[in-house]
Amino acid sequence: MNEKQPLPLDKRWIWASTIGFVFFLLIQVFPITGQLFSTEAGSVIPRSDAERHAIGLANERFGLSADRISDTTVTHMTDSRATGYFSKHGYMDEYEKARSERTPTDVYVVEIYAEGVPGALTISLNMENGKLVAWKHIRSSSGTADPAASEQPGDANADQASAALRYASWFGIAAADWEWTGSYSRESGYEFSSRGESIGESRLWLKVRPPASYTLTASSFPQWQEGAVEYGTELPPSFVAYMKEQEKWAADLSAFGYLLPQVLLFVFAIIYAGTHGRHTSYRRGIFLSLAFFVLYAIFTINIIPGLRAATWDSGIRIGDNLNLTISLVTYAAMALLTYFSAVGGDGLWKSMGLSLWPRWREADYGAKVLRSVKEGYFLAFILLGAQSVILLALEQTLGSFAASDASQSMYNMSIPLLLPLLAWCAGISEELQSRLFGIGLFRSWFVGLARKLKGGKEPSRRTIAVLTTIAIVPPGLLWAIGHVGYAVYPVYTRVIELVLLSFLFGWFMLRFGVITVIFAHVTLDAILMGLQMMFDGLPWDFAGGVFSLIFPALVGIVIWKLHGAVRWKT
Numbered sequence: 001m002n003e004k005q006p007l008p009l010d011k012r013w014i015w016a017s018t019i020g021f022v023f024f025l026l027i028q029v030f031p032i033t034g035q036l037f038s039t040e041a042g043s044v045i046p047r048s049d050a051e052r053h054a055i056g057l058a059n060e061r062f063g064l065s066a067d068r069i070s071d072t073t074v075t076h077m078t079d080s081r082a083t084g085y086f087s088k089h090g091y092m093d094e095y096e097k098a099r100s101e102r103t104p105t106d107v108y109v110v111e112i113y114a115e116g117v118p119g120a121l122t123i124s125l126n127m128e129n130g131k132l133v134a135w136k137h138i139r140s141s142s143g144t145a146d147p148a149a150s151e152q153p154g155d156a157n158a159d160q161a162s163a164a165l166r167y168a169s170w171f172g173i174a175a176a177d178w179e180w181t182g183s184y185s186r187e188s189g190y191e192f193s194s195r196g197e198s199i200g201e202s203r204l205w206l207k208v209r210p211p212a213s214y215t216l217t218a219s220s221f222p223q224w225q226e227g228a229v230e231y232g233t234e235l236p237p238s239f240v241a242y243m244k245e246q247e248k249w250a251a252d253l254s255a256f257g258y259l260l261p262q263v264l265l266f267v268f269a270i271i272y273a274g275t276h277g278r279h280t281s282y283r284r285g286i287f288l289s290l291a292f293f294v295l296y297a298i299f300t301i302n303i304i305p306g307l308r309a310a311t312w313d314s315g316i317r318i319g320d321n322l323n324l325t326i327s328l329v330t331y332a333a334m335a336l337l338t339y340f341s342a343v344g345g346d347g348l349w350k351s352m353g354l355s356l357w358p359r360w361r362e363a364d365y366g367a368k369v370l371r372s373v374k375e376g377y378f379l380a381f382i383l384l385g386a387q388s389v390i391l392l393a394l395e396q397t398l399g400s401f402a403a404s405d406a407s408q409s410m411y412n413m414s415i416p417l418l419l420p421l422l423a424w425c426a427g428i429s430e431e432l433q434s435r436l437f438g439i440g441l442f443r444s445w446f447v448g449l450a451r452k453l454k455g456g457k458e459p460s461r462r463t464i465a466v467l468t469t470i471a472i473v474p475p476g477l478l479w480a481i482g483h484v485g486y487a488v489y490p491v492y493t494r495v496i497e498l499v500l501l502s503f504l505f506g507w508f509m510l511r512f513g514v515i516t517v518i519f520a521h522v523t524l525d526a527i528l529m530g531l532q533m534m535f536d537g538l539p540w541d542f543a544g545g546v547f548s549l550i551f552p553a554l555v556g557i558v559i560w561k562l563h564g565a566v567r568w569k570t
Contacts, residue, residue, distance in 0.1 A: 009378055017378040020385020027388035029531065044127050044411065044537035047074045047108070047305075053130035054110035054123045061132065061171060062121060062224050064114045071113040073320075075305045076127070076411035077312065079105040080487055081243050082202065082233040084403030088489075091199050098196065101126065102174075103204060103231050106404065107133060108411070117225065124230075127411065128537075132172055136228040156184035164190040167210040168229045170222055178206050189228065201236040243489070250484045250491045257481040262337070265478070269340035269437055276347025284357075285342020285432065292428045293335035295421045300327045306412035313406070338429045345437030348444055356436065357514040366563030369515060373556030376519025379508050383524050386504060390497050398490060405487040410536045417544040419529050420551050427522035430479060434502070435509045435517060438475025443468050468510070469503075476502025523552045 045053070051074050058064040082105045086092045095105070107124040114121070119139035126133050161180035169175045178192035189209030196204070209228040273282075300307070307323040349356050358368050394400045410416045446467040450459040459467070480498035484491045509517040530548030533541040 009375060013378060013382075017381040020383070021381040023385035023388045024381065027392050028384070045108075045130050046538055047411070047414070050074050050108040050125055050127070050130060051110060053125055054108075054112060057123055057125075057132050058112050058114075058121065062135075064112065064117070064121070068114045068116070069112055070115060071111075073111040073305070073308070075109045075111070075308050075312070076406050076409045077107055077109045077124075077309055078404040078406045078409070079233060080313070080403045080405060081235060081240065084243065084401060084487070084489065085202060085233075085235050085239055086199065087403060088239075088399070088401040089200050091202075094199050098199065099204065102133060104133065105233070106406075106411075111138075121224070134230045135171065135224070136230055137225050139226070156190065160184075161190045161192075163214075164208040164210050165192065167214050167222060167227070168206070168208045171229050173206065173208075173229060181205075188230075201239075203234040204231065205234050206231045246489050246491050253481050253484045253491065253495075258478065258484075261478050262482075265433065265438070266333075266337045266340070268441060269337060269344045269433075272344035272348055272437070272441065273340045276344060276351050278347075279350040280343055280347040281359075282343055284346050285339045288342065288428050288432065289335045289339035292338050292425055293331055296331040296334075296425045297328055299418060299421045299425065300324065300331065302415055302418045303408070303413050305414070306407045306409060309406035309409070309412055334429060338432050341433045341437035345432065345440045348437070348440035352440070352444060352447070356509065360563065366560040368513075369556055369563070370560040372513070372516040372519050373553055375512050375516045376523045376552060376556075379512070379516065379520035380523035380527060383501060383504055383520065384527065387497065387501060387524075390500055391493075394493050394496060398493060400493040401489055403487040403489065410532065410538065410541070416533065416536070416538055416541055417547075419533060419544075420526050420548040423522045423525035423529055423548075423552075424555075426525055427518045431505070431509070431514065431518045431521055434475040434479040435505055436514050438478070439468070439471050439506055439509070442471035442474050446471055469506075472503055472506035473499070476506065519552055519556065526551055 051072055054072065054074075055066055055069060058069065059066060083092075086095045086105075099105075104126055106127055108127055108130075110123045110125065112121045112123065119137065122136045122138060123132060124134035125131065158180060161184070165173070165175045165178060165180070177195055179195055181191050181193050183191040187209075188207045190207065192206040192208070194204035194206070198204075207228070207230050209226075211223050211226040213223045214227070301324065304320050304324060307327060308320060311318055311323065346357050358365055362368070391400070406412060410419065413419065447459060447464055450463060450467060451457065476499050477495070479502060480495045483494045483498055486494055488494050505517060505521070508520055526548045530545040533545035533548060535545075
């Protein structure tokens with residue numbers, strides 16, 4: 001068996017890294033040639049301030065004193081389709097100027113539970129200043145209100161619509177900005193259309209559902225229970241149909257193109273861990289698998305509001321504890337897959353005569369990790385440059401665009417500074433599963449088939465090299481399909497992007513080893529997450545973003561120091 005001796009980074013790699021870094025800056029960081037993934041640099045109030053603003057509004061506008069409030073939740077919600085429409089057609093600047101103050105697409109939704117009030121009062125706040133922009137009384141936990149509007153007559157007239165608009169004005173709605181569309185339903189109330197200019201083919205609407213007890217002659221602040229004042233964006237039917245089709249594609253690909261093959265990969269990982277265990281150790285990957293689960297558990301607890309937002313977008317309201325339990329069970333299964341992939345993958349490569357993963361007990365393990373850190377940063381810049389060029393090409397050729405996604409939002413994290421933990425979760429699990437085990441599995445199959453076709457003779461080095469390259473494709477495709485749930489459209493945008501990047505990841509693993517490619521993956525994600533933090537507008541997140549950039553290096557240094565401080569018998 002040949003111990004993998006990674007080749008040093010020569011000037012060609014350094015130049016490639018520098019070029020990649022420049023492309024990354026020009027395409028994804030600086031708004032020079034445009035960027036697919038843009039972030040707002042405006043100031044955003046933290047979740048704690050949003051809760052405080054909502055409690056104050058509950059007292060001032062809804063008559064709920066703080067001592068009556070028993071519980072609150074704060075959730076960032078976004079109109080993903082509207083942001084996708086504005087992004088696709090280049091209307092984001094126009095939206096920012098015209099609508100972002102009074103009718104933002106992104107809001108903090110604060111649920112308020114109070115004594116003597118059935119259900120919850122949901123208050124939607126402008127995320128930059130905490131002002132009330134919408135609200136709704138939800139009587140049932142299912143999320144579908146049981147409105148007293150059912151007691152109202154089934155028809156409506158202009159006078160009743162005017163009364164509804166007057167009701168909305170009590171809560172800060174400028175009545176002169178809206179006109180009745182003639183539409184009314186018992187569930188959602190009266191629908192109004194904005195008198196302002198439309199953005200593209202989109203139309204801003206307002207729906208007002210006054211409670212049955214409301215009268216125009218009321219001199220005090222009106223009753224709010226069983227009422228609602230909401231707004232939204234009506235998009236062109238063709239765009240809505242397109243998004244529904246894309247979302248269905250993403251769901252089908254995730255179910256049949258990722259989950260089912262992932263189950264098969266799990267089975268194969270267990271089988272090969274058993275059949276190739278003699279080439280490795282069953283202690284292999286235990287620490288990394290446990291680290292993956294613990295870090296993901298911490299991250300998941302940190303983003304419970306994001307889990308809540310995802311279920312709300314699906315029209316479902318379930319408890320946070322159930323949401324958390326389902327997620328933790330899922331990540332426990334992923335941790336097991338990561339473990340068996342580590343054992344099976346290491347055993348597979350060693351059975352084929354290659355050792356891609358040094359062990360802790362090796363005398364120079366710490367030095368190898370430190371070298372992997374340096375290599376990881378250089379390779380990450382190459383990957384970032386390649387990703388930037390690919391995304392720009394897809395934007396120009398396919399018209400790809402990004403929408404917003406509250407499920408992974410920084411604003412749905414209890415502690416946003418914990419975002420870089422996700423980089424380690426992705427780097428550990430995806431490189432051990434897709435690269436170490438996935439490529440090793442298909443390489444062994446392809447080379448074994450070639451050997452049989454040659455009557456048991458060993459294929460040539462060139463043939464093995466070609467088959468190894470081809471072996472990168474199946475696990476790379478599976479890895480890519482696992483990312484179609486991101487709000488990037490068309491959904492195959494990320495499939496194309498990541499399949500192409502999988503060749504670089506696979507090449508890097510074969511040339512530099514597993515530890516280096518893990519650090520490259522973690523560093524890539526940490527850089528992207530760090531930049532996201534720098535421009536999310538939350539207090540202290542700029543410093544957190546800087547920390548995210550150097551976090552992989554700090555981890556590598558700690559491992560190097562720790563290994564050097566402990567004497568191991570070889």
